[in-house]
Amino acid sequence: MPAALEQANESVVSVKDVIKEFGPLRVLDGVGLEVERGQTVAIVGRSGSGKSTLLRCIAGLETVQGGSITVCGHPVGRPGSAARAQLRRDVGMVFQSYNLFPHLNVERNITLALTLVKKESKGEAKRRAAEVLAMVGLTDKIASYPEQLSGGQQQRVAIARSLALQPQVMLFDEVTSALDPELTAEVLGVMENLAHQGMTMISVTHEMGFARRVADVVVFMHQGKVWETGPTAEVFANPRTAEFKQFVGSEL
Template sequence: MNEAAIPRIQSKDSPAMSGSSQPMVRFHNLRKSYGAVEVLKGIDLEVSSGQVVALIGRSGSGKSTALRCVNGLERFQAGELHVCGYDLSAKDLNLRNLRQDVGIVFQSYNLFPHLTVEQNVTLAPRKVKGVGHTEARELAKEVLAQVGLSDKVDAYPEQLSGGQQQRVAIARSLAMKPKLMLFDEVTSALDPELTGEVLRTIERLAADGMTMMLVTHEMAFARSVADQVVFMHQGRVWEAGPGDMLLDPQTVELRQFVGSGL
């Protein structure tokens, strides 16, 4: 295993940050178990504003569990996790407020089939933030334009392809104006063509400066878009670095994982 300290995640274009910079996400010796099975074995990782971080690794390596800890879907047993100024170990943690700042998109779209695209996108802002009808419609137009679906505002989910439904799910999260977006294997149920359209949407968000953490099996995408790639193995951060590290892995485990896929 690579025992070197995990570097603070930085932009491709930005100079190294000073030690006083406050990361948007900070894992420190984070440990998570399901019963007697420890799935996160002391995670250390920092993500700063505007950065894109790709978590890769085999099934069971802990990458999705780590991601789900970030917005409180999973609670951890030891260590520290700070996200967007929230201490996730605090007993008085306000999950409702945390999740307004941290959007998450899953493999399953989870759209309401009886609601239009606009209604799916604006439901949370209206119910949670009290956004008015007119403002909600303008918000829907804005975020649907971001994901390239301005012409689908009145469509129902069943009228959309899988890739389009996933992009609506992304727009739904963007409508809450989050500081951080999480993507958990959002293309794993899509065919290659639809995968491409979703990845292009995420790439546009990255270009716009959205802070993102994503779990993905798309190695070429991770290498080209992510500021940092984090390879997880057996519940630990095994190797981390810029995307080009996938072309020259420093550990046997990452070389075996990457194989000839790039």
């Protein structure tokens, strides 16, 4: 059972006044965000609005120039390997590209981190791999290699690999952007099931149907800022800014 299911109504991710710059370019400009345990948050907006950069900052993959990020009570960006290890335990991230090892079969792609990083026994790692593959509907692909899988199946394996580490929050960065509609539906179905099970999730997505149907909270980013945020039905029904109204209209 993922750790995220154990408690509710508790802040898991806290982003306060975050500034992120790449040289002279300010990509995040005073961004703030709170995510409670068990919530599904969809971050939407046009390309270049800072969505993916925000996700990478939460995952500790980028260093911020201002503000603070806290995940599961631990400040992100603390120096030291122990802090980085704690963040890796707390956060699972799935990217647009599947990042599977092509020379390893599905089971070993999942068990590698469990045996090398978490020092689990081979038997326990195999048991966990079977468990998470069942969660994403790929039990029959346990011995397959990535090249034998469709793009949707590879992305579901990438999700299973993250779930195997039992993170408290899952981050998804446009995970369906490279997939055709049928494969997109496969992956979104897995994410929807995770949401129903109570996994805390932050998803950068251009799939507005998924955002409307599954997300508890929608965050609209524009020009490196959180432009609008709130309960999904409320935000979509009553856009407060011309920018979000135009964005929603262009997605229909």
